[in-house]
Amino acid sequence: MFLKVFSVVTRTTEVTKRHAILPVLLAIQLLVAVRVAAQTSVKRASDDTVLKQIIIFGRHGVRSAVAPSTTLAMFAVRPYPDFGVPVGYLTPHGAQAETLLGSYFRDYLLKEGLLTGNNQKDARRSYFRANSIQRSNVSAASLAAGLLPEVSVPINSYPLGQPDPVFDPISANLVTVDTVRAVNEVQEIFNDGETLRSASSGELSLIRSVLFGYQNGMQPAPSTPSGLVDPTALPIPLTANTSGVATASVINTGGLLSTLIAADPFVMEYTDGLPLNDVGWGQLSLDTLSQQTRLINLVFDIEILPPYLNQVQSSNAASHVLRSMEQAVVGETIPGAFGNAKTRLLVINSSDAYVIGLAGLLHLHWLLPGYQPDYCPPGGSLVFELRKSKSSGEYIVRAFYTAQTFDQLRDLTSLTLDQPPATAQLLIPNGSKSATEMDVKFSKFEQILKKAINPKYVENPTTEVPPGPLTGVPLQ
Numbered sequence: 001m002f003l004k005v006f007s008v009v010t011r012t013t014e015v016t017k018r019h020a021i022l023p024v025l026l027a028i029q030l031l032v033a034v035r036v037a038a039q040t041s042v043k044r045a046s047d048d049t050v051l052k053q054i055i056i057f058g059r060h061g062v063r064s065a066v067a068p069s070t071t072l073a074m075f076a077v078r079p080y081p082d083f084g085v086p087v088g089y090l091t092p093h094g095a096q097a098e099t100l101l102g103s104y105f106r107d108y109l110l111k112e113g114l115l116t117g118n119n120q121k122d123a124r125r126s127y128f129r130a131n132s133i134q135r136s137n138v139s140a141a142s143l144a145a146g147l148l149p150e151v152s153v154p155i156n157s158y159p160l161g162q163p164d165p166v167f168d169p170i171s172a173n174l175v176t177v178d179t180v181r182a183v184n185e186v187q188e189i190f191n192d193g194e195t196l197r198s199a200s201s202g203e204l205s206l207i208r209s210v211l212f213g214y215q216n217g218m219q220p221a222p223s224t225p226s227g228l229v230d231p232t233a234l235p236i237p238l239t240a241n242t243s244g245v246a247t248a249s250v251i252n253t254g255g256l257l258s259t260l261i262a263a264d265p266f267v268m269e270y271t272d273g274l275p276l277n278d279v280g281w282g283q284l285s286l287d288t289l290s291q292q293t294r295l296i297n298l299v300f301d302i303e304i305l306p307p308y309l310n311q312v313q314s315s316n317a318a319s320h321v322l323r324s325m326e327q328a329v330v331g332e333t334i335p336g337a338f339g340n341a342k343t344r345l346l347v348i349n350s351s352d353a354y355v356i357g358l359a360g361l362l363h364l365h366w367l368l369p370g371y372q373p374d375y376c377p378p379g380g381s382l383v384f385e386l387r388k389s390k391s392s393g394e395y396i397v398r399a400f401y402t403a404q405t406f407d408q409l410r411d412l413t414s415l416t417l418d419q420p421p422a423t424a425q426l427l428i429p430n431g432s433k434s435a436t437e438m439d440v441k442f443s444k445f446e447q448i449l450k451k452a453i454n455p456k457y458v459e460n461p462t463t464e465v466p467p468g469p470l471t472g473v474p475l476q
Contacts, residue, residue, distance in 0.1 A: 102146020
């Protein structure tokens with residue numbers, strides 16, 4: 001999120017349907033499979049599949065605030081806590097949490113037989129990729145330390161600060177976004193900024209109360225303290241950004257983005273293990289901490305998920321995921337894929353915007369304990385398993401969303417198959433047979449994803465030059 005914060009009727013029907021069916025899909029998942037003890041627990045007794053490949057497409061771990069203290073000081077009556085690392089960097093606590101998550105995946109993949117336990121051998125059949133920011137690189141390395149301990153695993157990445165076309169095709173000049181079309185689509189869906197402000201009044205009031213030290217956001221709010229800016233009162237233009245246009249920042253959301261910048265540290269304060277008096281200055285319960293993240297999802301609904309913007313910004317990443325699975329099926333290396341035909345473990349680490357974008361193309365939804373629907377917490381990952389039936393020889397896809405809970409992150413809880421992170425098996429619309437038969441034949445999954453991807457926004461695989469291992473990434 002905040003990827004470029006500090007650099008200077010069919011379409012409508014599709015998104016309307018998305019919002020209309022979301023409660024139904026979530027209800028189905030809650031009833032049958034939303035809270036899964038571990039990936040293994042959702043397998044049917046008759047499951048005769050073998051895991052052939054896993055793709056962990058996830059968000060970086062717990063980081064510091066993305067805005068400097070001078071910016072944050074404009075929004076709050078008290079100074080924000082110091083995370084002890086530069087702006088936007090992964091914290092040491094966040095790195096530990098990523099390693100714990102990697103250890104869980106190691107246990108799981110050893111049980112499934114995808115990892116052999118020979119770390120050198122397993123590393124040769126693994127591929128780690130990160131977008132070109134410190135927190136993603138160090139998150140991938142920390143996850144690798146848990147997955148493949150005592151092995152130096154290369155993290156493939158462009159130099160820090162150089163846009164990666166897989167994740168940010170706009171900044172990388174892979175695509176040119178039609179801002180007029182994008183704005184028209186967003187305004188068709190969301191009407192205008194004042195409509196959004198009214199619909200989000202509870203969250204805006206809550207955040208304002210925390211920033212200005214009022215204990216109850218539902219009370220009539222006093223005037224803005226002298227010398228401060230009330231981000232929740234700023235206009236929400238829903239027009240095109242005129243500078244700093246990048247993936248997830250095509251639309252000018254004005255006051256919504258300013259409010260998110262001001263509230264962004266709260267989740268990180270809690271999950272980084274800071275004293276509770278430092279989490280929103282002691283004014284947020286775990287429930288209200290979760291509640292205010294609804295604004296993050298709202299901004300993604302505007303910046304990422306409208307059909308046109310979703311295809312423009314996410315087609316290239318989705319095509320790489322699909323090709324990576326295809327090459328495992330055919331047994332031959334395919335240009336434009338992650339890794340090669342022998343790669344069985346793929347870890348792709350980036351930011352929440354990119355995870356949400358990939359999920360949006362497939363219309364995937366999840367709800368994990370303590371979180372808001374479709375929220376992508378630090379370290380949260382879409383997980384795609386490519387499996388093969390021992391009886392029929394068919395390949396199938398099984399999808400999950402996996403994330404440590406708020407308290408597992410905060411407490412650095414050791415994760416095992418008996419004490420796993422929160423996991424939901426995902427229903428794949430137009431692919432899953434039912435809410436209890438969520439597996440999808442690979443041929444059908446391939447068809448669904450190809451239909452969702454717009455080739456116009458995909459890098460030419462024959463001319464693509466993927467990055468190699470990046471060294472010298474600062475840890476702090």
